[in-house]
Amino acid sequence: MDHEKNQQVYPLAPPSVHPRSDAESAWSESEQELRRKKRMKLFMYIAAFVVFQTIVILIFALTVMRVKTPNVKIQTVTVQNLNRDSSAYNMTLIAEVRIKNKNFGDYKYDSAPMNVTYGGAIVGTGSIPKGKAKAKKTRRVNVTMEVSSNGVSDASSGISSGILWFNSQATLTGKVHLMKVMKKRKTVRMNCTMAVNLTSGAIQELSC
Template sequence: MADREQQPGHHMPEPNNYGRVDEEAQSKELKRQKRKKLILYIAAFVVFQTIVIVIFSLTVMKVKTPKFRVRAASFETFSVSASSFDMRMNARLGVKNTNFGPYKFDNSTITFFYRGAEVGNAFVPKATAKFLSTKRFNVTINLSSTNLLTNSELGSDFNSGILPLSSTSRLTGKVELMLVMKKKKAVNMNCTMEVSIATHQLQNLKCK
């Protein structure tokens, strides 16, 4: 049989590689976009973790000095004369702990003064102020002018009806954070107050 002659204008289809090139380009672009997103996610995560760590270190892990205060007081006995006084005071104390861990403090002493002269003291037992809380406790102090030297101001204070007092104390202890970290903290008390001779009450109590 004679070979069929190729008709004019009819060509055999040539292979087309453009479609394959487009697919490869799209695939590379998708991979590039995925890598870019992954890098952005990792960078965002690192930034987020850094912010969390900074906030954590500035709040939870930052150790603050607790506060030790005379909160109030009442009198069991109250004896005042023109030149002397003898009282038994029940003082309510508080150790305020604003840390995210307990504050354990050792035994101490609280001392009361009249115009700089010691007139009484009491034992402060060791205890623990829990995290973000205030440890409240009472101590009883005998306040007496027996050991005071002759003081002309005592008579004038009695006449004014006000007996000025101050108190000082120092607690030493440790703040525990995350059950592993312990930080030593000393707490100083400095309070001033007035005793009303007429009402037998404490007033104008200020601590710093």
């Protein structure tokens, strides 16, 4: 017992505490700032990518996916087998019809009648055959029309002037096919005016 009493009790030493140096504190703050800057750059890259994708989609929608109405007009007309007297005429008109497709998809259209009128009366008719105008291409087809003054009450007045003014009309109905998944119906109307010289048998004016 005496031996135990003689033992001294020493208090536990407090844990050693190393004060944080200014260099360590500055390094920690620098690391946090670096991480913050990296996060900011990442957010900026993501935002830039989203903006870029939005612009690409918008351009795609306004160009590739935008459906435009094709254009149909008579490019040239050739007059054949012209016969006339003081009160009647007949001739063959061969028209080169141009179907211009401004879309990024094919325009498939049905056959359509093409009429020639004089003073509102139909004096000739032909047919534009069923076909397809490829994307961003122009299709040309020849349409033959037999024209006659039969049934025209005032044919003699036009014959005496030496110039016959005709109108030609046609309506094409079809669909524009985009990306093989989208189809958009488009109807195209053509209205052209032409002047036939009865002396030379040539087209003097052609306007569509």
